Amino acid sequence: MASKQIQCEMCSNENAIGYCKTCGYLGETCIDIHKIGKMFKTHNVSLNEENNDNPKITMRDITEERCKQHPTERTIFLCKNHDSVICGRCLHSEHHSCIKEVVDLLHGDINIDCDKVNTMKSLFNELKADILFLKDEAEHSKESYKNNADQCVEDCMELRNKIIQRVDELTSSIKDGIRERYEENINTFSHITKMCDEKIKWCDNEEIKIDDFVDNKMAGRLFLVSRHFEKEVSDARSHLKEIKHIHTFKGIGFKENKVILKCVFEDLEEVCEQHEEVTGSDDGHANDVVAFITEINKTRRELTALLKKARNELDESEKARQSLSDELKQVKQDLDKSEKTRQSLCGKLKQVKQDLDKSEKARMDIEAELKGTKEDLNRVERERVIMPAKFPHIEDHLNFKLSLNDFVLYRESTDWNS
Structure with a gap:
């Protein structure tokens, strides 16, 4: 059993103070309508005890709830496409195209799966274990970094004692920085703790719901919860990982710069160094403090010698630059000569192009003449073919004349021989 506050199932604008066996839970206004409406005379309405604003409501499975659009119908189907529970009238009127994605919650397969319940609770336990581990x-990090911050403050004060008149302002600034980092770690701890408490509370609430569904044999509600259960647990884990990345503890390291400290003792220059160290890794777990410090073991005199050496190198570089400048000047002169040569070649190329243009013109003229000659030849050929057809007797006459000439020649040759 569980107590909760629900709304009127007819208007959804008021808290329920009564129950109608036909319409479901009713608010005060809807109960008054039941009293005076003719169509509600056959409805059986009962009021909650003392009209309490927070009545104790008996938990019912999802298949016993009434449809908000059709109060006389029960929600016995689940539309996966719209992720909503519907009644039979909704199925036929608004979800007809989703018929393949509709689940019958009264089907025998929709029951309490003990293995699934155990799996869900097991995942909750694992999640809570991860949360407690992070907490x-x-x-542990809070205590560790508190000691770290205190130790840094002590080191800072020791340095202040060494050069007390010249580093008061600097040490104060360093202390503020340390305290600021420590406050950031406290805030980080608060964020992580708050998130962990919220996630544990959410896990407990979800476990209570699952236990209530199992105790009351509400297979439908348990089925609805199990559909998104793994995603919700995965989201919770992702949130934990995100918290690990965002809220990281920062360690503060303090280190005396011995090189500059030597210079301080030489000319009382202010010297101090605040070293910041950040913890965290790709998987979000705290690691040991890592410091990246470039140590310079040189005094000011040694640095002066290095500066002189650097100046000499700069002079050599200047000489090399001048040499390169001279070479560049020579290259430029060569380029100028090359430009003149290029212009001369361009002139020759232009002349060659003109000669080519003339040759192309002559070629085109010859081609035109050849075309005319070809047309004349074709015309003569056509006439040669047409002439025998027009004058066939000329051809016969020519053939007869050729035969007569052959005969005369034959006779002459015969007479000559005899």
């Missing part, structure tokens, strides 16, 4: 880790 304990944050608690």
Whole structure:
């Protein structure tokens, strides 16, 4: 059993103070309508005890709830496409195209799966274990970095004692920086703790719901919860990982710069160095403090010698630059000569182009003449073909004349021989 506040199932504008066996839970206005409306005379309405604003409501499975659009119908189907529970009238009127994605919640397969319940609760336990681990880790880091910050403050004060008149302002600034980093770690701890408490509370609430559904044999509600259960747990884990990345503890390291400290003792220059160290890794777990410090073991005199050496190198570089400048000047002169040569070649190329243009013109003229000659030849050929057809007797006459000439020649040759 569980107590909760629900709304009127007819208007959804008021808290329920009564129950109608036909319409479901009713608010005060809807109960008054039941009293005076003719169509509600056959409805059986009962009021909650003392009209309490927070009545104790008996939990019912999802298949016993009434449809908001059709109060006389029960929600016995689940539309996966719209992720909503619907009644039979909704199925036929608004979800007809989703018929393949509709689940019958009264089907025999929709029951309490003990293995699934155990799996869900097991995942909750694992999630809570991860949360508690992160919380304990944050608690440990809080104490560790508190000692770290205190130690840094002590080191800072020791340095202040060495050069007390010249570093008061600097040490104060360093202390503020340390305290600021420490406050950031406290805020980080608060964020992590708050998030962990919220996630544990959410896990407990979800476990209570699952237990209530199992105790009351509400397979439908348990089925609805299980559909998104793994995604919700995955989202919670992702949130944990995100918290690990965003809220990281920062360690503060303090280190005396011995090189500059030597210079301080030489000319009382102010010297101090605040070293910041950040913890965290790709998987979000705290690691040991890592410091990246470039140590310079040189005094000011040694640095002066290095500066002189650097100046000499700069002079050599200037000489090399001058040499390169001279070479560049020579290259420029060569380029000028090349430009003149290029212009001369361009002139010759232009002349060659003109000669080519003339040759192309002559070629085109010859081609035109050849075309005319070809047309004349074709015309003569056509006439040669047409002439025998027009004058066939000329051809016969020519053939007869050729035969007569052959005969005369034959006779002459015969007479000559005899």
